[in-house]
Amino acid sequence: MSGVRRGPGCRSGTPLEVFPVAGIGEVREGDDVGELIAEAAPYLRDGDILVVTSKIASKAEGRVRRDVGRGEAIAAETTRIVARRGETVIAQTAHGFVMAAAGVDASNTEPGTVVLLPVDPDASASAVRARVRERLGVSVGVILSDTFGRPWRNGQTDMAVGVAGVTPVLDYRGMADDHGNALEVTVTAVADEFAAAGDLVKGKLARTPVAVIRGAAEYTTEADGPGVGELVRRSEDDMFRYGSRDVLFARRTVREFSAEPVDGDTVRRAVEAAIAAPAPHHTTPWRFVLLESPEARRRLLDAMREAWIADLRGDGFAAESIARRVRRGDVLRAAPYLAVPCLVAEGSHTYRDDRRNAAEREMFVVAAGAGVQNLLVQLAVEGLGSAWVSSTMFCRDVVREVLDLPPDWDPMGAVAIGHPAAPPRDRAPRKAADFIVTR
The missing domain is CATH 3.40.109.10 (NADH Oxidase)
Structure with a gap:
């Protein structure tokens, strides 16, 4: 993985705060998400990490489709069908994500509409970061998150779909644990962990699409960084690439x-x-x-x-x-x-x-x-x-x-x-x- 930051990561015992940003309201096409966040959270500090529901970036960028069947929208966003059972489709998107319905969502949007993922989620995260810096004079990390199911586990969790100014993964390979055992495969998906933590305070029904994680400044970076690509496994490294639909x-x-x-x-x-x-x-x-x-x-x-x-x-x-x-x-x-x-x-x-x-x-x-x-x-x-x-x-x-x-x-x-x-x-x-x- 190019650009992967090595451990040791956050010091043991360092406290983290995770809290929602209130007052953002409904986001519509043409809105500036970074501006909305800066107005709602003037208290942001250097080193804070914003976890932003990707849906509000999609709405602001006009990624809402009206009077289009959900199946048609899924097909348009799909580059590869991995599995299908009944109406449920697991598909790969142009971003490389493998997720239900190719990320097409019909929740928290007006009836008769569906919301697509941003075209370039890393760029969306970078734009939010730049606006917050411009408005508040602080350097924050930004993670765009969306909900994913997981193979072999019931339930869903939020994961990162766009990253700017945050170390996406920590690579511990080649290091040793407290017993002297060499770590050979340990690569921690830090951005996904932050996305899941932010979802705990955002909730699915609370209409609070942004969370702040404070106390993890060492995971933020001056530059935007490598983005979410560090979290997307290359097809040649994917032992489970072929799902039941395309085997x-x-x-x-x-x-x-x-x-x-x-x-x-x-x-x-x-x-x-x-x-x-x-x-x-x-x-x-x-x-x-x-x-x-x-x-x-x-x-x-x-x-x-x-x-x-x-x-x-x-x-x-x-x-x-x-x-x-x-x-x-x-x-x-x-x-x-x-x-x-x-x-x-x-x-x-x-x-x-x-x-x-x-x-x-x-x-x-x-x-x-x-x-x-x-x-x-x-x-x-x-x-x-x-x-x-x-x-x-x-x-x-x-x-x-x-x-x-x-x-x-x-x-x-x-x-x-x-x-x-x-x-x-x-x-x-x-x-x-x-x-x-x-x-």
Whole structure:
């Protein structure tokens, strides 16, 4: 985290005062929130921290929408749906916040209106801070707060959505506790703690949108500071990024990989997900060959390349066309790890006619595809990129020979696995209605 201030923070036993600012009244578009606070709280001192309900900044900045359905407003403010259950939507906003309804609120606003978060909450906090300094000659910190639910905990609490002049987090990593134990992961969200403390005296129904925290001047800064971005976890560090709504959409075809090695245990966890797929007749038709050594990958890909070229020559393709087609397999060579999913149709039924035997085979192929899909999705959840390539299906005998597989193992393509070298391209938009027929 850039700009993170290290401990030790507030001295043990230092008293804090938290009290509301009365008399601000209803805020409307065009109002100056800093001016309103300065008029209502002329007693502010250097080092005080203002906790300001973000809603009044939104109202002053014209972030109120009238005659717009709440669902429509949520959709407009959403960059990613994390989870949905009934009418409840957990969404990510353009700010990076993950919160209910993308921060769209229909409380404490006129009927028929909804309030959106400020476009730039840090800038809103900075403007309040500057106005208070101009009017009262004091340097205060400002935190814009809003209400968040929390995973794994019932109830809601206020958290910071905008920060100016306050240290957002304290980083204790590398320090030692009283017993000499090294602190390895302790990063305290100071701004969130102040936001929650301010909410205790503001209340939800008291119409007092501003609180003052006094006695924590050491957490304030001369400059506005790094802002709320220090509190927003980067997507690559988020172990719980994919919610129930978008976990399937996490799977993307990745064709460019970094040189970072792949942890085989991670792939094995993905295989555990793969073998949870449905299968006919209570069978387990999946097998996965994991090519972890560069030599094994090279031998397989070289043999497949020769078989492919021979087939293309037999089909009468020109040398230039063959070279172009063979290059499509480069994604497998670029990957630091390969997996070859195989179908084993043990337990399949044999019938008297070809029609039913063909259907039996198709059932097992579908089960193999479900296993591959589970594998790809779990790899994405684990932070790995992948690309399923069908090439092994065109030279199954060659693959079985090179990998020394039993004759009843049926290679069903190959999966290139690695850490993405770049973000995947946007998926082409598709509407479910285009793929549905209702009878």
